[in-house]
Amino acid sequence: MTCESKFNQFRMKLVVLLMHFVKHLENMDKIKVMLLTLYFMILEKKASSLTVKTEDVVFDLQKNNRIILNCTYNKDDTEDISKRGIKWQKKINGTFEDVAYFSPPGLQDPFIIQEMESLYKNRTELIGPNTSLSAVMIIKDPVCTDEGTYRCWIQYSFGNSVKEKADSSVVVVNARATKPKEFLVFPNEVEEKQSITIHCIADVGSPQGYIEIWKKTEKSNTPEVIYKSTLTNGKTENCTDLINVTTTYNITRGDNGALFRCSSKNNFTKDPIPSSDSSKISVFYGPDKPTITLTPYKTIYSIGDPLTIQCITESNPPPVFTWIFTPFNKSGGTRVEYSNDKSKKVFSSLKAEDSGIYICMVNNSARPHILNSSANVSVVPKISEREYSGCNQCGYMETCQQSNEKTVCVYNFWMPIAVVCILLSAVFAVSSIVMVKQRKKTQESTATSNISIENKSPPSDATPGEMHGGYISPEDLEFGCLPPSVTQEGKGAAYSRL
Numbered sequence: 001m002t003c004e005s006k007f008n009q010f011r012m013k014l015v016v017l018l019m020h021f022v023k024h025l026e027n028m029d030k031i032k033v034m035l036l037t038l039y040f041m042i043l044e045k046k047a048s049s050l051t052v053k054t055e056d057v058v059f060d061l062q063k064n065n066r067i068i069l070n071c072t073y074n075k076d077d078t079e080d081i082s083k084r085g086i087k088w089q090k091k092i093n094g095t096f097e098d099v100a101y102f103s104p105p106g107l108q109d110p111f112i113i114q115e116m117e118s119l120y121k122n123r124t125e126l127i128g129p130n131t132s133l134s135a136v137m138i139i140k141d142p143v144c145t146d147e148g149t150y151r152c153w154i155q156y157s158f159g160n161s162v163k164e165k166a167d168s169s170v171v172v173v174n175a176r177a178t179k180p181k182e183f184l185v186f187p188n189e190v191e192e193k194q195s196i197t198i199h200c201i202a203d204v205g206s207p208q209g210y211i212e213i214w215k216k217t218e219k220s221n222t223p224e225v226i227y228k229s230t231l232t233n234g235k236t237e238n239c240t241d242l243i244n245v246t247t248t249y250n251i252t253r254g255d256n257g258a259l260f261r262c263s264s265k266n267n268f269t270k271d272p273i274p275s276s277d278s279s280k281i282s283v284f285y286g287p288d289k290p291t292i293t294l295t296p297y298k299t300i301y302s303i304g305d306p307l308t309i310q311c312i313t314e315s316n317p318p319p320v321f322t323w324i325f326t327p328f329n330k331s332g333g334t335r336v337e338y339s340n341d342k343s344k345k346v347f348s349s350l351k352a353e354d355s356g357i358y359i360c361m362v363n364n365s366a367r368p369h370i371l372n373s374s375a376n377v378s379v380v381p382k383i384s385e386r387e388y389s390g391c392n393q394c395g396y397m398e399t400c401q402q403s404n405e406k407t408v409c410v411y412n413f414w415m416p417i418a419v420v421c422i423l424l425s426a427v428f429a430v431s432s433i434v435m436v437k438q439r440k441k442t443q444e445s446t447a448t449s450n451i452s453i454e455n456k457s458p459p460s461d462a463t464p465g466e467m468h469g470g471y472i473s474p475e476d477l478e479f480g481c482l483p484p485s486v487t488q489e490g491k492g493a494a495y496s497r498l
Contacts, residue, residue: 049079051073052072054070067146081103091148125140173239177204178203184199194250195250204264204265207268209264211243241266253286261275287371288314307350308346317366
């Protein structure tokens with residue numbers, strides 16, 4: 001016995017007890033009213049147990065050829081469904097309209113109502129409730145108009161009242177998107193900053209189909225979306241949407257070699273997404289003004305140094321390089337060198353005649369105008385060995401030599417040593433002269449001092465013998481000491497006063 005049956009038995013027993021109690025309380029009107037109110041409250045408190053259940057349907061138009069709408073219900077013994085009390089309805093213009101009637105087991109067979117026979121009779125199968133208590137409506141060979149909201153509606157009696165229960169089922173038709181029927185990108189060759197036209201027609205299926213245009217460049221492995229169409233609602237009879245899109249796209253030089261893709265999809269589309277690719281486009285640009293690089297970079301190069309002169313520019317089609325060389329020595333003339341694919345000049349060992357102005361000129365087959373840049377390269381002999389046209393140009397520290405019919409100035413390492421020696425000798429000579437002069441001056445000063453001492457007067461108390469009468473004694477003559485004022489003639493001497 002179910003819980004619902006037990007509750008009904010309890011309710012009936014309670015009602016009988018209340019009726020007996022009311023008979024014994026005929027004079028108590030207020031109590032009667034309260035008991036009657038309680039009685040009706042108990043009756044109304046009991047809820048219906050009937051349930052209705054349906055499910056939404058997603059229908060794949062390419063895989064299935066029918067739509068199955070299943071309505072399952074459960075009810076209690078006290079709930080009674082009358083004949084034609086079960087209906088499948090469809091929402092049309094905001095209102096649910098009857099499509100098919102069903103009856104409980106053992107009663108009338110299900111049928112399509114007359115107003116809907118033109119739409120459903122020949123392609124609909126109805127299965128009435130049996131032991132499974134289900135009302136099933138199968139729509140064969142569905143069309144796009146079969147998509148929408150359906151409802152299973154049941155009317156039943158419960159006690160003294162008539163009640164209704166319903167549940168909705170949404171039917172969505174999934175039509176697969178297909179590969180674009182037409183995809184064009186033109187022109188295929190274009191100048192940068194111009195635009196191309198992209199045209200795509202595709203069956204995007206349903207629901208809510210749309211087209212996407214993608215771009216994939218050579219420098220990126222990940223395509224990017226550059227256009228997306230609006231969602232469509234205009235379905236054909238087979239529930240598909242055909243979208244026709246034409247758009248434009250501005251091109252940059254980075255799009256050179258890029259391809260474009262048109263994809264068709266809807267809310268149910270899964271990988272791989274149907275799509276079509278264009279051929280790669282060519283974008284013409286440049287050449288830009290070239291730049292010249294010197295590697296390694298120096299302001300002045302020495303003979304024998306390596307050097308790479310490279311001309312850099314961006315261009316499509318590939319640039320054509322023209323090298324013009326004007327030597328610093330005008331007698332060498334001007335050389336013109338053409339190169340279709342070489343942007344550099346490589347010198348493994350520079351020579352003196354490589355000094356000059358290098359001009360790089362660029363153009364391409366798509367654009368006739370020419371752009372150019374220049375660089376100066378100065379090549380000089382190394383410090384220890386420089387070439388000159390004659391010996392008269394050799395420096396003081398160099399010696400002139402002839403080598404391979406050329407005049408070469410070679411640095412003389414002995415020359416600085418000789419100069420140093422000469423300077424040291426000169427310093428020594430000057431020092432010697434100064435020392436001699438200083439010695440002579442010292443000697444003369446000493447002689448003068450001695451004469452001054454000899455000319456001093458004798459003391460006042462000196463005797464004549466001590467002073468020798470003021471004359472030079474013969475003894476002085478014997479010793480050969482003659483003052484400057486004394487002369488000697490023969491044997492006799494003439495003495496003079498001091």
